[in-house]
Amino acid sequence: MIDLIQASKICKDEREKRGLSRKDLHKITKLPVDIIRRLEEDENYLKKEPYAYFQMKVLLNYFGIDEELSREISPEEPKKEREEIVEYQPKSSFLKFFKGVFGALILVLFTALSFSFKEKDEDNFASFLSLLNSTPEENAKPQKNPDRNIKNIKNIHLKAKNYVWITAYIDGKEKVIKLRKGQSIKLKFNKKIKFETIGNANNLVIIFDNRKVALNQKIIHNLFVDNEGVFYNGYNLAQEES
Template sequence: MIDLIQASKICKDEREKRGLSREDLHKITKLPVDIIRRLEEDESYLKKEPYAYFQMKILLNHFGINEELSRETPVEELKKEKEEKIEYQPRNSFFKFFKGVFGALVLILFTALSFSFKEKEEDRFVVFLSLLNSSPEENTKTTNNLDFERNIKNIRNIHLKAKNYVWITAYIDGKEKVIKLTKGQSVKLKFNKKIKFETIGNANNLIIIFDNKKVALNKKIIHNLFVDNEGVFYNGYNLAQEES
């Protein structure tokens, strides 16, 4: 198994060994020249761009390299993350222990004094106790997460409409599905994570409707088109954004 950094070097070496320019490789794989350059030279792109994995697989398949490609972070980063996690755990454990002891002491004190306070005063102390057991950082994090989730569109389906005969091989959340549409037919596809359209035949007769946006395809045969809750991606470009 190889990671994206290793695959990048292998594909670049193989291209140069075969005497191919990036423009030549673009004409064969249909990947943009700039994307090929990033796959070969830009480690930041390989680590942060989720579609770099699928683009790299196109290059590996073209060169006939049968190594299994890993989606994971390279070994050096994993090692660093583990070291940071080990360093953080004692501090985190001590904080939790201290917080638990402090909470227990406050609870005991509250129980001892509860008989001498009025019901209204008891209610105020309970509120105070709950505030002691939640840090400002946790409250801020929870609020930020809720705001973030509200702003994300949870798109989990698309519509396909055929202007004429269309045939499709798709993988919906990893499960293969063959779809054949005749003129005027439409179908709704639901997914949890993503849809990979491995092949679309007569693609220029197909309209994909994503988040009320119509995406028309201008090629007769299309390979490796991806859909997730962010858009419709082909060769690294979000076609749904371009159509908006």
């Protein structure tokens, strides 16, 4: 599994390795040139823009990079702070004695106050700490596990309102499909389906998880389907239609 920043570097290296400019990649994937630049160079865009996940999947699918993409950004390793060099300064015996006595008095006073209030405020202090470590949303409602709502979709239905022809790659295997008016078929997949070309796409309805996705262009290239949705130009059409 790779995160968005790792995927960004992989896709940029792959584009340059193939001798493609960003404009060339735009013509193939239909992603705007500025979006491709942001996906390759702008970490802030990758961290904050929700559509960056789906747009990156378009690039990964085009380059044939079969890696599972994580929505989370891996935290950077903390940088070691430079240790400060403190110059040794000799201290007088009087100053050492004064600081020692003062420190001892403070310690005795703090210990006495701690014992006197410990039993009384122990529960309140624990409650206060728990409030500091939680957000208002956490206090208002229980946490939900987002993985519980993820469905493992492994098939779609295609229904033709008129003649439709399709070139698809189902888990990497090429399949040519021709549908007559009123005809429907079911496609099963393990990882993904790449619709390289859909002719008369405006006459095709894709049913994903009981949701209908209608296409409004006559010819469509590079439409992808996986267990999360139907993706075109970086957007999940199944999510938008729901």
